[in-house]
Amino acid sequence: xxxxxxxxxxxxxxxxxxxxxxxxxxxxxxxxxxxxxxxxxxxxxxxxxxxxxxxxxxxxxxxxxxxxxxxxxxxxxxxxxxxxxxxxxxxxxxxxxxxxxxxxxxxxxxxxxxxxxxxxxxxxxxxxxxxxxxxxxxxxxxxxxxxxxxxxxxxxxxxxxxxxxxxxxxxxxxxxxxxxxxxxxxxxxxxxxxxxxxxxxxxxxxxxxxxxxxxxxxxxxxxxxxxxxxxxxxxxxxxxxxxxxxxxxxxxxxxxxxxxxxxxxxxxxxxxxxxxxxxxxxxxxxxxxxxxxxxxxxxxxxxxxxxxxxxxxxxxx
Amino acid sequence: xxxxxxxxxxxxxxxxxxxxxxxxxxxxxxxxxxxxxxxxxxxxxxxxxxxxxxxxxxxxxxxxxxxxxxxxxxxxxxxxxxxxxxxxxxxxxxxxxxxxxxxxxxxxxxxxxxxxxxxxxxxxxxxxxxxxxxxxxxxxxxxxxxxxxxxxxxxxxxxxxxxxxxxxxxxxxxxxxxxxxxxxxxxxxxxxxxxxxxxxxxxxxxxxxxxxxxxxxxxxxxxxxxxxxxxxxxxxxxxxxxxxxxxxx
Ligand code: SF4
Ligand code: SF4
Numbered sequence: 001x002x003x004x005x006x007x008x009x010x011x012x013x014x015x016x017x018x019x020x021x022x023x024x025x026x027x028x029x030x031x032x033x034x035x036x037x038x039x040x041x042x043x044x045x046x047x048x049x050x051x052x053x054x055x056x057x058x059x060x061x062x063x064x065x066x067x068x069x070x071x072x073x074x075x076x077x078x079x080x081x082x083x084x085x086x087x088x089x090x091x092x093x094x095x096x097x098x099x100x101x102x103x104x105x106x107x108x109x110x111x112x113x114x115x116x117x118x119x120x121x122x123x124x125x126x127x128x129x130x131x132x133x134x135x136x137x138x139x140x141x142x143x144x145x146x147x148x149x150x151x152x153x154x155x156x157x158x159x160x161x162x163x164x165x166x167x168x169x170x171x172x173x174x175x176x177x178x179x180x181x182x183x184x185x186x187x188x189x190x191x192x193x194x195x196x197x198x199x200x201x202x203x204x205x206x207x208x209x210x211x212x213x214x215x216x217x218x219x220x221x222x223x224x225x226x227x228x229x230x231x232x233x234x235x236x237x238x239x240x241x242x243x244x245x246x247x248x249x250x251x252x253x254x255x256x257x258x259x260x261x262x263x264x265x266x267x268x269x270x271x272x273x274x275x276x277x278x279x280x281x282x283x284x285x286x287x288x289x290x291x292x293x294x295x296x297x298x299x300x301x302x303x304x305x306x307x308x309x310x311x312x313x314x315x316x317x
Numbered sequence: 318x319x320x321x322x323x324x325x326x327x328x329x330x331x332x333x334x335x336x337x338x339x340x341x342x343x344x345x346x347x348x349x350x351x352x353x354x355x356x357x358x359x360x361x362x363x364x365x366x367x368x369x370x371x372x373x374x375x376x377x378x379x380x381x382x383x384x385x386x387x388x389x390x391x392x393x394x395x396x397x398x399x400x401x402x403x404x405x406x407x408x409x410x411x412x413x414x415x416x417x418x419x420x421x422x423x424x425x426x427x428x429x430x431x432x433x434x435x436x437x438x439x440x441x442x443x444x445x446x447x448x449x450x451x452x453x454x455x456x457x458x459x460x461x462x463x464x465x466x467x468x469x470x471x472x473x474x475x476x477x478x479x480x481x482x483x484x485x486x487x488x489x490x491x492x493x494x495x496x497x498x499x500x501x502x503x504x505x506x507x508x509x510x511x512x513x514x515x516x517x518x519x520x521x522x523x524x525x526x527x528x529x530x531x532x533x534x535x536x537x538x539x540x541x542x543x544x545x546x547x548x549x550x551x552x553x554x555x556x557x558x559x560x561x562x563x564x565x566x
Contacts, residue, residue, distance in 0.1 A: 005457065067466045067467075067472065068450045068451040069450075069451070070451070070471060071470060076451075076471070077450050079431045079433070079448055080430055080431060083431055085429075085430065089428065089430035089452060090431075093430060151528055152460035314460060314527075316525055316541070316545070317540075
C-alpha cells in the first residue's frame with residue numbers, strides 16, 4: 001500500500017473540470033444547433049451559467065493541494081505560466097485558463113434579463129460558443145490524458161480512459177443542466193411554452209441516455225483490453241474486478257447506480273416517444289433524481305480511477 | 318537513443334566551431350588534431366554500478382545520504398530493500414540498494430509542467446526546488462518510486478548523486494561510505510573509467526527495463542523476486558522495502 005499522493009482535491013477537480021467542460025460543450029452545441037431560431041436558448045443559458053463555476057472551484061482546490069502552496073509559497077503555482085511544454089499538465093493548464101476566460105465571457109452574454117436570440121450580444125455569444133466547444137472537449141479529454149500518460153501507473157495507462165472521462169464529462173454536464181432546469185422550473189403560463197419545455201427535456205434526456213450507453217461501452221472496452229493483456233495492466237485491473245479492493249465501489253456506485261439505474265429509467269421514459277412517437281413529458285421528480293445519480297456516479301468514477309491508479313504498480317523489479 | 322546521439326553530435330559540432338576559432342586565435346601551439354581530440358571528448362554521463370553480491374544490507378549508505386542531504390523523516394533518497402527467498406537449506410537473503418536511476422529517457426522530466434525537473438549535461442536529473450510547484454505529477458511518472466515531496470521546501474526531491482559533493486570533486490556520500498565497495502560511481506561515457514570497465518566485463522541489469530527509461534544505475538546479481546511474486550507461491554518469498562513500511566506508518 002502506498003501513500004496517496006493525489007487525494008480528494010484532485011479527484012474533486014477532475015470531476016468538476018469535466019462537469020464544467022461538459023456543460024459548456026452542451027450549451028454551446030445546442031445554441032449553435034438552434035440556429036437563428038434560438039430553439040434551445042433556455043438550455044444554452046443554463047449551461048452557460050453552470051460551466052465556469054465548477055471549473056473555477058476545482059482549479060482553486062488544485063492550487064491548495066500543491067506542495068508549494070502547502071509549504072507557504074502561495075504564488076509559486078504561477079510558474080505554470082512561465083512555460084509551455086508537452087507535459088499534459090502544462091497543456092491542460094493553458095487550456096483550462098483559456099476555457100475559464102471564454103466560459104465567463106460566454107456566461108456574460110446571457111447575463112442580461114432579456115437576453116434572447118438575435119439580441120445585441122448575439123454575435124459575441126456565438127463566437128464564444130464556437131471557441132468554447134473545442135475548448136470544452138479539450139479540457140474534458142485532458143483530464144483523462146493527464147492520468148493516462150504514464151506507463152508507471154498501469155491502471156491509468158489506457159487510451160480508453162481519456163475517452164471514458166470525456167464521455168463522463170459530457171454526461172455529467174448534461175445532467176447538471178437537467179438538474180438545474182428541473183429545480184428552477186416554474187409552471188409556464190402558455191401551453192406553447194409548456195410544450196417547448198417538455199421538448200427540450202426530451203433532447204436533454206435522449207442525449208444523456210446516449211452518453212450513458214457510450215460510457216458503458218467504454219468501460220467494457222477498458223476492462224476487456226485490460227483483461228486480454230497480461231502483466232502489469234491485467235494485474236492492476238484486478239482491483240476493480242470481483243474480489244478487488246475497489247470492486248464494490250466500482251460496480252455498485254459507478255456502474256449500477258451511476259449508469260445502469262439512470263440509463264434504464266430514462267430509457268423507460270423515452271421509449272414511448274421514440275417508438276410510438278408519443279409526446280414526451282418531463283417528470284420533475286425523475287428530472288431531479290436521475291441527474292443526481294448520474295453526478296454521483298461521475299464523481300465515483302473519478303474516485304475509483306484515481307485511487308486504483310495509485311494502489312497498483314507495475315509488476316517486476 | 319539515436320536521436321539523443323545525434324543531438325549531442327550536433328551541439329558538439331557547434332561547440333567545435335567556436336573553440337576552433339579560439340584555438341586559431343591563440344596560435345599554433347597545439348596541432349589541430351590534438352585540439353580536436355581534446356574537444357571532441359564526449360559529454361559526461363554519470364552512472365552507478367551496484368554489486369549486490371558485495372552488499373551486506375548495513376544501511377551505511379542510507380544513513381550517510383540522510384545526513385548529507387537533510388532528508389526529512391519518513392522519506393528516502395537512498396534505501397535498501399531486503400528479499401528473503403526459499404527455505405533452508407536452499408535459501409538466500411538478498412539486498413537491493415535503491416536510488417534514482419538518473420534515466421537517459423526519464424518520464425519524470427517529460428511530465429513536469431514547469432521544467433523544474435530537468436536533465437543536466439552530465440546526465441544527472443535534478444529538481445530545481447525554487448521552480449517546482451509540488452504538483453506531484455513526476456512522483457507518479459517515475460516507475461521506481463524514487464521521488465517524494467519534501468514537506469519543508471514544498472518541492473519534490475530525490476537523489477541527485479550528491480551534486481554538491483560532485484562539484485567539490487568528491488564521490489556521492491553513499492559511495493564514499495560503502496565499506497565493502499558495493500557501489501561504483503563514475504562516467505559511463507569514458508571507456509576507461511572503472512564503472513565503464515566493470516559494466517563491460519560483467520553481466521549487468523537495470524530495474525524495470527520494460528519501462529523504456531534507460532536507467533544509468535546498473536546492478537550485478539539482481540534477483541527477480543518482488544512483492545508480486547508473493548501471490549504466486551512457487552516458493553517462500555518475503556520482501557521488505559523500508560520505504561513502504563515508512564510510508565504505511
Ligand atoms: S529513476 Fe525516476 S526520478 Fe530518477 S530519472 Fe528515472 S524516472 Fe526520473
Ligand atoms: S512536482 Fe515539481 S518537479 Fe515534479 S512535475 Fe510538478 S513541478 Fe515538476
